[in-house]
Amino acid sequence: MDWVVLGAEELLGGEARKLKASIEETGSPLPAFAPYVYRVILEEKNADKETLAGMLAKLRIKELTAKVGPNESVEPFPAEVAFEGRFLTSPEKKPYGIPYEGALLQVFLRPLLKQAGFSRLSSLPVVLLPDLLATFEPSDRRYHLRMNVLGFPALISIPGIVLAPAKPREYYLLKRSGLDPAGLNRAFKALFIDHGDSRLPRVVAGLALQALAYLRTGNAFCDDARCSLHNAHWHHELIALYGPDEAQNAGLSQDIPLCSAHSRMVKDWKVTP
């Protein structure tokens, strides 16, 4: 079975090769890299730019604490549609900060990707996005930012890796006191994975393997906190997994940490398609 990562070149730039190298180290089948999801969809000419931009604009979440999701019957503002349209094929330039309804985005993308030749049985798509994703959490009845959304297609939010896992509590306390975010981020640099961090491609690789595990086995999460398939909620968990930033700068490791069971599993994927 093939799998495809969409948007790696656009969103990780030169770092996309690190993503490939990291996955190669695990011994799992290597994914093919395809262009960014909306480029692929537009190439298929099944949808026009305006319709795609209009749908995306409808999936914006404007209040994370809202008890209901975005209302698709509400017409978005022309400025919102124009904004989506401007960045549809240049995700690397899209400013982040707006959360999109992850589950609805998945439902929206599914038929479009099927028309573009992807399926659950062959060429499984993992979609990298420049957008924040949020899904509804029934336990506290509100939306939460996510690093990824599992399923077909699997979605990974690049800014979500920076913003969804929790930072140390002091960070939020100081932020609420009105400290300049840029200065605050510099002060907490060692305690979270920020934009441009050398570990980002490895975190993406870990999430991609998690997505693949879910699609193949229906079970994505690992209890072992030293495994990339562990469902990390904190930045300190990610840092414990992927090591300090400097190690990567020195080129010491491209390693994706996996527990022995999951290490065996990804190697088996190669021999038993």
Added chain:
Amino acid sequence: MAQEGRLFAPVGEKEITRAIVNTFAKQFVEYVESDCIIVGAGPSGLIAGRDLARQGLKTLIVERNNYLGGGFWIGGYLLNKVTFRAPGEKVLDEIGVPYEKAQEGLFVADGPHACSKLIASACDAGVKFANMTIFDDVVLRDNRVQGVVVNWTPVRALPREITCVDPIALETKIVVDATGHDALVVKMLESKGLLKVPGHGSMWVEASEDLVVEHTGEVYPGLFVCGMSVTTTYGIPRMGPTFSGMLLSGKRVAETILESLKIGR
């Protein structure tokens, strides 16, 4: 002319009063009809006004305080240094504000210097101001915003029994909502059922200030938004003081307005 032995010219109280009332009335009558009314004299409104007036548009800025400049006098933690991310420093060059480079892509200026220069540059460009004036309502005609209804700010503080102080209307081609997080003009259209504005705009997610600039523009025929009112209008996460974003949003709204007037007429 000062007479010998006297420091000041011998002008009486009544002459002073006449001078004030006559010049005010003359300008007020002239600006009962204008090309553009900007509500809010913060950094985005001021720079937008400057750019529009420089292109020859008859521009009036309505401000509820007696002072102009909004939050531009001070930066974070009440410290009077204001920071700008590149390319915001180019706007400072334009209006002649000195600044220092704090690090690559980050610049710092004195709040009082930056704010006073910005106000002066708007005045020099020909912008007129109605300060101590509150926005009360919009003038709507043919599904288009065609003016604003205003009143004196102190009227708000009057006891209930004397609230029958009626406001007056000013007509214009374009209204800009530069009222900050309040988005007063947009909210007024919402109260009339003409727009739907999301929640109460209290989403605190870290966001790129580019979002404000990228969503700056026309939100209803004749009504444009710039500055922080953009975040409230579109439900974009709230952000702290981002003066580069405010200045660039103000410049963007001016460009968009000039474009729309050229196309529209």
